Amino acid sequence: MPHKPFIRTLRAQWLGQQLRELREQRGMTLKLVSEHLQRDMSALGRYERAEWPIRRGDVVALLDLYGFHEAGERDRLLRLAEEVWRTDRWDEDYGDVVDASFIDFPWLESKAEQVCSYHAMLVPGLFQLREYAELVIRCVEGPKATEEKVLRWVDLRMQRQHVLDDRSNTKVESIIDESALRRQVGSATVMRAQLDHIVQLMQHPNVQVRVLPSRVVLHPGVDGSFWLFKMPEPYPAVGYLENLAGQLYVESPKSKRFVDTYDRLREAALDPRESAKLIGTIAEELQ
Incomplete structure (x- = not known):
């Protein structure tokens, strides 16, 4: 046999x-x-x-x-x-390694052929400007976070963005809920700059952004944000979730649900041209 x-x-x-x-x-x-x-x-x-x-x-x-x-x-x-x-229990068995070393997520980004994600609440970390990222991290870490820790996490987030370079072999595709783009983080100036930055990134050949319009009330992403790493053959796709309970990596065959959900969200979202137009409109509306 x-x-x-x-x-x-x-x-x-x-x-x-x-x-x-x-x-x-x-x-x-x-x-x-x-x-x-x-x-x-x-x-x-x-x-x-x-x-x-x-x-x-x-x-x-x-x-x-x-x-x-x-x-x-x-x-x-x-x-x-x-x-x-x-293929299971990464969050329980290796939480100390994942949180302390910050190895796995950037490692997956660097190894994946395509990094796909859906974001329901905020602009994805890969697209965040430093000012936007710092405000988000300070909020998430809470008042007990030291200045050193906040700045370290901001720097790590900025370093990850090298996958967006035109020379990168990694394709990055994100679906962002319209409500996340309208949720003002910081001043109107910071938010306008953030939205303009997304539109500029969309000019990169390896970056694609689609907006899920608010008129789409029921959609496959109602369970929240997630990431999907499409690995080169013969490695299977990996799903990723993060919440208050920790970080969860989902491998094959369970990761197929992430693939199917992402494909359905992609069909419900605006195409890149329409998405860029809507992002520009939201930026213009900021006072």
């Missing part, structure tokens, strides 16, 4: 990425590592690409070879190695 193919889970992809980065930081080739560990070079490459599940013992051997002995980070990588087959 033929073996079922290994599902390229997020855990396997993340672990492979970390192992590849450690190897490259040490200036080692796959050939050199395979000779040291007496492993097949093609197998090590498949581990890094998440094509095969890597055994915990092999991860230990690699970390030893790379001289990676930091206890906390080492334990996390070994924990991933033990559970590379899992």
